[in-house]
Amino acid sequence: MTEHSRDDLHSELTAFAGFLAGLPSFVRQRMTVSQALSIVQQRLDNREVQLGAAIDRIFANPRSPYGALLRHVGCTQEDAHELVAREGVEGALSVLRARGVYVSFEEFKGLQPIVRGSLSLTPSPADFDNPNGGRYYSTTTGGSTGAGRRVRLDLEHFAALLPARIVVRHVQGLTGIPAASWSDLPPGGGLKGVLLQAAAGEDATHWFTARLHGKDGAAWRFRVATTATLAVARLSGARVRAPQFLPFERAVELAQWAAGQVARHGSCTIHASVSRILRIALAATEHGINLRGTILRGGGEPPTDAKVAHIRASGATFHSSYAFSEVGTVGSSCLSPEECNDQHFMQDHLALVQAARRVPGFDLEVPAFCFTSLLPSAPKLLFNVESDDYGTISHRRCGCKWEQLGFALHLTGIRSFRKLTGEGVTLVGSDMERILDTILPARFGGSALDYQFVEEEDAQGFTRLVLRVAPHLAVTDEAAITECVLESLERTGAAGALARSAWRQAGTVRIRREAPTMTTRGKLLPLDIGARSVRS
Numbered sequence: 001m002t003e004h005s006r007d008d009l010h011s012e013l014t015a016f017a018g019f020l021a022g023l024p025s026f027v028r029q030r031m032t033v034s035q036a037l038s039i040v041q042q043r044l045d046n047r048e049v050q051l052g053a054a055i056d057r058i059f060a061n062p063r064s065p066y067g068a069l070l071r072h073v074g075c076t077q078e079d080a081h082e083l084v085a086r087e088g089v090e091g092a093l094s095v096l097r098a099r100g101v102y103v104s105f106e107e108f109k110g111l112q113p114i115v116r117g118s119l120s121l122t123p124s125p126a127d128f129d130n131p132n133g134g135r136y137y138s139t140t141t142g143g144s145t146g147a148g149r150r151v152r153l154d155l156e157h158f159a160a161l162l163p164a165r166i167v168v169r170h171v172q173g174l175t176g177i178p179a180a181s182w183s184d185l186p187p188g189g190g191l192k193g194v195l196l197q198a199a200a201g202e203d204a205t206h207w208f209t210a211r212l213h214g215k216d217g218a219a220w221r222f223r224v225a226t227t228a229t230l231a232v233a234r235l236s237g238a239r240v241r242a243p244q245f246l247p248f249e250r251a252v253e254l255a256q257w258a259a260g261q262v263a264r265h266g267s268c269t270i271h272a273s274v275s276r277i278l279r280i281a282l283a284a285t286e287h288g289i290n291l292r293g294t295i296l297r298g299g300g301e302p303p304t305d306a307k308v309a310h311i312r313a314s315g316a317t318f319h320s321s322y323a324f325s326e327v328g329t330v331g332s333s334c335l336s337p338e339e340c341n342d343q344h345f346m347q348d349h350l351a352l353v354q355a356a357r358r359v360p361g362f363d364l365e366v367p368a369f370c371f372t373s374l375l376p377s378a379p380k381l382l383f384n385v386e387s388d389d390y391g392t393i394s395h396r397r398c399g400c401k402w403e404q405l406g407f408a409l410h411l412t413g414i415r416s417f418r419k420l421t422g423e424g425v426t427l428v429g430s431d432m433e434r435i436l437d438t439i440l441p442a443r444f445g446g447s448a449l450d451y452q453f454v455e456e457e458d459a460q461g462f463t464r465l466v467l468r469v470a471p472h473l474a475v476t477d478e479a480a481i482t483e484c485v486l487e488s489l490e491r492t493g494a495a496g497a498l499a500r501s502a503w504r505q506a507g508t509v510r511i512r513r514e515a516p517t518m519t520t521r522g523k524l525l526p527l528d529i530g531a532r533s534v535r536s
Contacts, residue, residue: 179270
């Protein structure tokens with residue numbers, strides 16, 4: 001172990017010890033719905049103040065890439081404050097985005113340097129971290145550059161997210177009803193949800209995980225961290241449960257759990273990825289279980305009309321959600337939706353503008369989302385950071401509770417332009433590109449021109465990742481190709497290992513012997529995102 005590695009390990013262990021030390025006071029919090037509503041309303045009323053404070057934090061941090069970008073365009077701290085006062089939050093961010101003060105998706109993920117005219121920056125992922133965080137433990141996202149990127153789960157930020165979580169549950173009619181989560185150990189979101197539920201004073205969440213131990217299980221450090229966290233929480237009086245192992249083929253057990261809770265209490269709710277929610281609904285229909293009275297809440301991937309139709313056919317109510325690891329909840333389901341993925345944007349802790357960007361390899365521009373984090377506790381500080389999502393922003397009047405609370409902004413048609421998503425697990429395209437460009441040709445012959453991934457939806461609504469393999473290759477064992485892809489995911493980082501486990505259980509990766517598709521300019525894209533379709 002190098003001296004640098006030892007320092008990193010010591011820093012992580014020190015932070016985790018602080019996380020455990022601060023956990024008792026966190027889980028003992030008791031916040032009423034009225035208190036949560038008051039806090040969220042104050043944040044909505046003071047968004048310009050919050051953005052001004054974010055600007056101050058940027059200029060106070062000499063390592064901040066955003067500070068370098070602002071100084072490069074001649075924008076001082078005073079100039080930025082004047083711009084916010086004159087143009088408002090989104091107006092000021094749009095002006096700065098047009099002048100070059102932004103970070104693209106590829107730049108934020110460390111896939112390419114930040115270059116704006118004469119300015120060239122090569123920031124590390126840590127340069128986007130909040131320098132004030134202290135009580136956290138680290139998990140990782142996918143290793144798109146060969147190493148996983150750390151995402152801090154910080155107690156201070158958990159506490160800051162608590163009011164909005166309570167408000168979401170209030171608006172969706174979930175307060176006080178039995179709850180279950182089918183979400184995995186870190187880097188999955190199960191532990192975070194359990195802790196927030198405890199801090200809200202709700203009854204213990206029934207926690208189920210499809211990934212616990214064994215060949216496709218969670219890494220030992222995440223199992224240890226989960227065990228230690230739950231032990232401290234229990235000693236502090238929190239009603240938290242250990243996760244129960246529930247693989248995909250036993251989804252009917254959650255349908256039975258829901259039916260039992262509805263019979264006893266009148267209603268219940270289950271939160272999971274959209275694909276897992278779909279599995280519960282299909283299992284219920286197959287076994288003659290009516291899920292009326294059950295609220296199924298799904299995120300992690302875009303809900304489609306086909307998925308939602310199957311879910312609602314079970315008798316359940318469905319609510320979609322929109323979140324990502326760096327900022328938490330981005331949107332909450334409209335109660336009078338225009339489409340199945342109609343989200344009210346969480347303006348209390350985020351700002352959002354759009355900017356046109358070209359989809360890699362296509363003669364196509366999309367209105368990409370650019371996010372700014374407003375809460376001082378955000379583990380990753382975002383200032384006009386482009387996600388690889390795009391969609392439509394509108395101020396449609398819907399009349400639902402979210403609009404009445406002041407959340408008037410709707411996000412619809414949300415899609416990614418360079419990620420693959422299946423079973424609620426998302427991988428950055430470059431993770432898969434290395435498998436296509438190097439690993440598969442070395443093992444099965446041909447070149448990178450002979451392999452291509454395409455995302456499709458089958459007749460039941462499940463997302464499948466089809467690997468196109470050129471017919472001229474002399475490959476007789478297609479199962480070996482699938483296994484090679486799954487095994488290679490393990491080496492892309494924690495999210496790759498999570499994908500391997502989920503995709504193996506679900507049979508997500510399929511082989512099709514057909515020639516990869518070229519673009520109109522004769523280019524071969526490793527990820528044919530333009531071909532998303534429904535297959536029988």
